[in-house]
């Protein structure tokens with residue numbers, strides 16, 4: 001596991017360069033996308049680089065990690081909407097090549113892994129990390145062998161995400177998420193964590209035991225992971 005520590009802006013720039021390098025070498029790369037506050041600086045940088053002609057997503061395909069159950073893509077808190085507004089509408093990707101698991105047709109959740117496999121597998125998966133160590137919506141206790149599935153969100157995750165909804169009651173109780181195995185199947189993983197609140201879990205997933213109780217700790221077993229941290233998130237390492 002490679003660890004890179006810098007300011008949030010520099011971290012976003014360096015992570016963006018991984019996309020530039022990958023897409024130069026493989027223009028039709030399969031990208032794994034993430035939502036949340038953390039990737040916003042990275043997505044803004046990718047939009048800037050795309051506009052400047054330094055990277056093209058025209059042939060790339062993208063599979064997002066997760067989606068809330070019950071929200072369709074027009075809901076402004078759905079992850080499909082988030083990706084459209086924060087990335088896809090600002091770059092030259094073909095919308096037909098962007099996939100987010102359906103929060104409505106959840107009975108076909110496991111098909112998502114087959115789709116990813118049929119596309120050739122994810123070349124580079126982007127991750128954030130929850131305060132409880134979740135990656136995607138794989139909450140503590142999720143089996144490492146899991147593929148895309150429906151999960152019940154923990155109270156702490158619902159509270160963490162309530163800031164985007166009018167009240168906690170409106171935060172969905174379930175989500176569909178790539179499983180741990182789906183994530184581990186990616187050829188390369190980049191994880192970004194910024195801010196003081198992430199410092200304890202950053203220390204735990206990097207230095208602690210590999211355990212299903214800390215889902216991100218599984219990344220210690222992945223052969224190609226880069227962790228991008230700002231100074232605050234890295235402060236307990």
Ligand code: PGA
Nearest residue numbers: 036037038039128129130
């Ligand atoms: P955040 O979410 O980027 O909004 O902190 C990360 C996550 O929950 O995976």
